[in-house]
Amino acid sequence: MNVEQDIAKLRRLNSVVTGPLKLIISEVLAITPLVIDWINVQTSGSAVCRYKPDNVRQYEVRYQFGNIGNLVHELTHVAVNESYNLDFINYSNRASIDLPDRELDILGRCKNEDLRQTKQMSQSMNTTKSDILMRIKGWTDASTELSQIQKSEISNKLIYGMINPHKEADTVLNQILVWLFEWGFPITGQYINKPIVNALYEELSSAVKAAHLERLNCRRHNNIRAA
Ligand SMILES: [Zn+2]
Missing domain, CATH: 1.20.1440 (de novo design (two linked rop proteins))
Known part of the structure; x- marks a missing residue:
């Protein structure tokens, strides 16, 4: 199994399902062009953003090739970050927050993401x-x-x-x-x-x-x- 086959499988799935499942499969398919690096892993997975100049965001996604549920999970992280732009937090937060600037590594990956997430999350x-x-x-x-x-x-x-x-x-x-x-x-x-x-x-x-x-x-x- 490779990424192209998995994405083709997602497209086929998208054409046969209806309802909310179709909504989210369409949503994650639409953001796959933002992923510039796909990495096969044996367990778990992750989605990491590379923050580029001019508000450009690209992603590296680790997932278990062949595992569609896992792929949708990781791409949902990307969809979440593209929607809320709150360091991968799963909801919006309109409170004004004193937030430290992003510290980026050479590829544009945020090194202080945990701290920024903690500051931006909402208990309620x-x-x-x-x-x-x-x-x-x-x-x-x-x-x-x-x-x-x-x-x-x-x-x-x-x-x-x-x-x-x-x-x-x-x-x-x-x-x-x-x-x-x-x-x-x-x-x-x-x-x-x-x-x-x-x-x-x-x-x-x-x-x-x-x-x-x-x-x-x-x-x-x-x-x-x-x-
Ligand atoms: Zn996750």
Whole structure:
């Protein structure tokens, strides 16, 4: 598997899915031209911004080649940074903050990002994001149609998001929606009682859509301001 094949797979997925999943796949596909360096890793992944003169931003993305959920996760980091421009924080913050200037390395990568994130994050927004993740975890735990392995994979991802909601809320929600689709959910066809996993899929979809619209609105706002 290589990057071109993975992006082709994302394009195919984009042409068959509907709803919020389509919104986020389109969103991450649109920002792939900003990625100038793709690096294959065995576990985890990351998205790092290279800040260039004249407000130009380019990205290096590490992900597990062949793993579409992982790819969407890392590209969501890029989409978040392009929307809020707050050092990868997953929401906007209009408070005036006394912020140290970025210290950049030779490639334009920020060396004091952690400090800037800490200064720019909002406790109330962290709680809001965590509450969303917690609600999705509740539906996951209740979903009798998921296997134990699927449940624990989703739960671990949600817990990861709750530990750092300012950085990993939108990313894990998008990744889990991709997983559910890849696993064949929601359940279609006739049923007497609505499958709980379908309720999970719907709840997750609306959380994903709300976060997507927030990013979109903020991106528009920034573009208008810059024009
Ligand atoms: Zn992440």
